[in-house]
Amino acid sequence: MGADDDGDARDGDARAALATLTNYEKLGRIGEGTYGVVYKGRCKTTGDVVALKKVRMDRERDGMPLTSLREVRILQRVRHENVVRLLRVIQGDALNNVFLVFEYCEHDLARLIDNVKTTLTTSEVKSLMTQTLRAVEYLHERFIFHRDLKLSNLLLNQRGELKLCDFGLARTFEPIDRGSYTPKVVTLWYRAPELLFGCDTYTSAIDMWAVGCIFAEFLKHEPLFPGSTEIEQLNMICALLGSPNSHIWPGWDALPHARKFKLPEQPYNFLEINFPKLSAAGVNLLDVLLTFDPEKRGTATEALAHPFFQESPPPKPPAEMPTYPSTHSAPERGAERRNAKRSRGALDERIGAVF
Template identity: 40%
Template sequence: MDRYKIIKEVGDGTFGSVWRAINKQTGEIVAIKKMKRKYYSWEECINLREVKSLRKMNHPNIIKLKEVVRENDILYFIFEYMECNLYQLIKDRGKLYSEAEVRNWCFQVFQALAYMHQRGYFHRDLKPENLLVTKELIKVADFGLARETCSQPPFTEYVSTRWYRAPEVLLQSSTYNSAVDMWAMGAIMAELFTLRPLFPGSSEADEIYKICSVIGSPNQNSWADGLQLASMIKYQFPQFTSVHLSALIPSASKDAVNLISSLCSWDPTKRPTAAEALQHPFFQTCFYIPPSLRSKVTAPRTPPTVGTRATLEQKSARRYPGTLPNSKPPSCISSAKMNASVGAGVQRKLNMDQQGANNDDKLLKSSAKNPRYRPPARNSPNSLYANKGARGLVSDTAEKFAQVNLNSGKSHNQPQAGPRPMKAPWLTGNDLVRSHLVPSGRSYSRKVVG
């Protein structure tokens, strides 16, 4: 780690702290994540979920893990550096974002998710803190809770920050999948338009209450499986009729409201996949080149300014429904660093086993004939590279003991007259809290876990 000069701490969470640093040899600014627990072998390090998933990801909208260093039993992740996260931008924003800005960011994130889902992973902790931004470029970060779709259930039910947690996770389903990422994106997209959370629940029960008050209570037609999940934990949904999202998000266009509504569907099977979302009319003006054409046409590293319309856009987007973005950016890891000396007590792993990633590419080519992604099992999100005091990370330990008790301290046997005011309780233990300022002057309490 002598090759890096620490500049300042930019984040702190359950698993580790994040520092802004500079590579003394190249002058490159990087983000160094220092893990809090000790690691006594390389096997432990390379088997971490974050390493196993990121080593297979090579996409311009997914944060790049440049290097892993184990020094004196301390593990360091060296990431590319991004200026800030989306939560900071929303919190400090003085006026609403234009639809063009929202479209540009969401288009990039959906490309990253489509790429990730096709490779058999889903994030499980999508939230504004885990979306890193530098100017108009946005990248998905923090894969500490990422899951493979081929993993065997049951999965842990306590994942993702509550406000972006899909209802099937809130109801303790053990067989969720990539659809939880799509629900989170619906909530994030709405928040980008309004600068305030769509479902700011103060507890698991209140979260479901907030969801019901917006999209209406589920029934046998809208989500039969959800009613069964609720019955298994003896939970009764509060009764609400849906509110049209255009009333809650007045600055959003009809297409935007339609996409958010479909993403925030009770039934996970009714939510569009990331690949399908990219074909939604909301993104019609975005310049998207399907993978089948990228050998002949150089795809831009980021989507061009929203509003540029061309014939190729519509032709490529409509002729290849369900195709997944899989651009081929240059390798993010400098091979020149392979010759760096390894001192006593220091182990360095560069290039993140790109050979394994190349093998994955071969498998992807064979599956390209069936572009519509149908994940076999459902799962959800986690977080990291965030600013100091941010929501932080959800630990595996927290997942084990944080059981959701949806019917404690609240009676749902009779219809509710209306959504009760949300109270932000003081938290104890490992819960990290911060105040989320919104234009109305109200304060929302954002929590890492719980």
């Protein structure tokens, strides 16, 4: 065996060691979602801090859940600075003990927004929005929709870099001949109107509605539509944006649940009144993203080219974003209650949403 062969063997041994759970120590629990528990960890070989997501197997009899398999397949395909990087998949001491190893980020933006007292400046909002839109644009260009965009699925590291995470509901879509998918996706507060009305031939525009809700949340430091039921969600949407009709959204009344809900007769859009400090261009961008008709809703590419990002102040470079103590430590009680309220909509109808 030559010197190169020896080097290859050592590299192979190192990779094998990294792929075992014994090579990682858990440093604390970060959070829990529908599809697994996440821990902060450290690699004993490299010293790198990572995030360890334990795949939830308690509902499975035939191996790894489809949602986790789909998440792994998608994350192995994508490489983008604003998408969290899957480093490896490792097996524990039992067949049902599987962990996904991710790069570590100090914050999720939902917890950060809930805990930080100071509001984001316009340039900071623009920085977070452009990074979010770049991640979404990258996915949509590859015919992948995320289907669960929300603040808690946006991570932020101490270098000011935003990373989109949690691809448990993500899947590829048909760009031309629309496929049929489950409408039981996206956390309720960020769920697009076509999903609320039961549409199962939706497009990547569902992600863009969620981006609009995230934009508003960056500005308000609170959720835009924090409904607890679908009808309450729709009433909140109509109260702010006006009620849908066939003029602004052709064909909406033919959707499966269009007659299920009695909507208020409210013809006015109150975005400008509700965001008095936002520029006219910013209000327009919010309006473009929160458009009822998914065919007219702005795309990620269109949003990135919007005049809002060209006007002063410019987006703050990530390296100049403020830093905060890690929010993965135990939150204060008020934030803990808000985080629990945030997660309620995430669990209401997601389980089993695999199509």
